[in-house]
Amino acid sequence: MLILIVDDEETQRKMLQGFLEKQGYKVLTASGGNEALHIFESAPVQLVLIDHRMEDMNGDEVLEKMRAASPLVRAIMITAYGNVTTAVKVMQLGADDFMEKPVDLMELLEKIRGIEQSFDVQAESTIITESLEQAELPISIIGSSTPMQELLSLVYRVAPTEWSALIRGETGTGKELVARLIHLMGLRKNGPFVEVNCAAIPENLFESELFGHEKGAFTGASSRRRGRFELASGGTLFLDEVGELPLQLQAKLLRTLQEKKVTRVGSETDIKVDARVLTATNKDLKQMVAEGTFREDLFFRLNVLELTVPPLRERRDDIMELIEFFLQKYAVKPTSFSNEAMAQLVKYRFPGNVRELEHLIQRLVTLVRGNRIEVSDLPPEIRESRSRGGHLSDRLAEVEKEMLITALEQHNWVQTRAAEALGISERVLRYKMNKAGIKK
Template sequence: MKILIVDDEEMQCRLLGGFLEKQGYTVSIALSGAEALQRFSEHPFQLVLLDHRMPDMPGDEVLRRMKAVNPLVRSMMITAYGSVDTAVTVMKLGADDFLEKPVDLREVLEKIRRIEQSVMIEEEAAGVAEEADRAALPMNIIGESAAMKEVLSLVRRIAPTDWTALIRGETGTGKELIARLIHLLSPRREQPFIEVNCAAIPENLFESELFGHEKGAFTGASSSRKGRFELAKNGSLFLDEVGELPLSLQAKLLRALQEKKISRIGSEKEIPVDVRVLAATNRDLKKRVAEGAFREDLFYRLNVLDLEIPPLRRRKSDIPALVTFFTERYSPRPLPFDADAMTTLVKYAFPGNVRELEHMIQRITTLTRGSVIRAGDLPPEIRFQQATEQGSLAERLEILEREMLLSALEKHGWVQTRAAESLGISERVLRYKMKKQRISKP
């Protein structure tokens, strides 16, 4: 990493610069704001350490001008006047962190390494996203949140290897998509990607599904058939919901993974198989091992590389981009979300994760009559979510009452008599409550 140190105190620059060079960093020094801007325009720096107060130009002005040239540059402000107000000010300007004089060299190194790690993750994630755009994925990879950038960075490192990987995550988080991405970024990308849903295949057919069978091996086996291991030759085999695999079959899968050989049902001939196995589960396999429902040796065989996909509630900053993507994908016409609708969506926990969001957008874009999607167009479970999670009891009840009134009115085309009847109240009471809640027909 190339670092520019900007401080009008030359001794401070030399001390800090010498220390960082011993840690393996490439360091340049500038003794004024003007000199810093000149050096910044001539050389690429990933990180700038800026003195907050300098005679010719304040550090925040230097940072503002640097950000105008390169918005991606990382920075730390150094100040002898440390306070909460100073910290807030420099963070608003786009600084990643701040330091107080006298500078603690160990603290500086720790913060720089943290920023360096973040830069590496972002670069790897950007590279993965760029390649994913060109790949034949069923949908785009949307991951601007720190949690998803970490996932994409791990994908970048996992993909070139040939080790078995276990992808963990709740239902609907996109485990299959990540498995396909690993395959498409691997040296096996030109070979098959074969998927097996371990929860969907009957136990009595599973061995045949994985390993194949010979003609006459069992009733109904009218011809020989290749199993998924053979079909995935030289490619990747994706075992989805592997936590649902019956114990009776786990030993056979373990043997295939260990020996890289299989035998079709009804045959004693061993067939060598060259496949990269990717497994996914929404279950806690360690807990399943403790319960005796999953073999410990198979768990460790699958869990060579571990990747956890965060739930949507831990990557809320991705929701607006996901909403835009799904809306453009499923709506036959431009259909923007207004600010209230988007805010309501971002607050929702999405227990079904990205899949729930996708299906919700499909319903809304199909049923909405207007040209803009408003909060009232969202499903009741999303609008009522606010009433159950925040505020006092009176505030929650008021929000819930408002949402019920709106839902009934919208359902009955704002015909008050019908809305009142569906709510079990009189039309007079309905009008009173509408006035109280300041509800009027749009």
């Protein structure tokens, strides 16, 4: 990570630079705002440490200009001791954090590491979000919540490799969408994307479906047929519900993955295949391995990379945007939700995840008389859903999130103060904010 230190005091600059370089960071320095902006134009600076009080320009002014040029830049503002009003302003301006002088170096290092960790996620997920927005990719994925941003950044890293990846997630969370995204972001994007739903194929047809058959190989095989593996050559083979694959075929699949060859049913000759394999499941394959219903060697082969699509109830921040998206897609006339109806939806647990939400919107827009959907239009299970019931841990997480947000708002999002009010350390607060996906 490239860090720019902006401070008009030479000793302070030198001290911070020496310390950070020892920690392995690349560091540039500037003795004032104008010099800083000049450097910023020509170097890919990812983080700036800015002294708030400088002679030629205030730190917040410098930051504002940097943000205008590069919205993703991260910043820690360094303020005089006790200067909290400035600190609040600084946060409002978009500094990610602030520190008071004299700077505690270990604390600084901890803050930088925290920023560093989130940095990649943001950069990587931005690339995907932008590609999707610029309609380069023929699919849409809503995912501004922290868990989805993390998933998208993982997709970005997984896509350009040739490894197999296992996509896990409850029903309707968007596993197939993620598989398509990996394909479209990968090296084989111009090749075919071939899907096999392992739950939908009768057991006796599995082998022929995957590997193909020769004419007369079995009753009903009236002509030669290429299997999905062959069809996916040069592209991606997506095995959905891979947990449903019968044991005997698991062995054949493993052999194909190892040798990159298939044999059509009723044939003796091997055919070379070159397909990247992505799999998805809502089952616990590890558990199945323990129970002996899924081969361990195949599991390791498929699970080189693992992605988990979070259930909708763990990313409620996405619900409103998804509703908007599905309204656009399905409503024939402008339709909106009353605040109460919206609130009820955001609270609901959505056991069927995004698919359930999608179907719900589809139904509502066809049934609603006016152009406003009220609570009374919602199906009873949603109308009556309170956060009551469900798992204890979910309820506790909800209460905790609410308390965190309240404390942060009461203290103008100054984390030190909010943490104090909650009786926890700032580090624990940041950890909990991260986990609950709380952003200002």
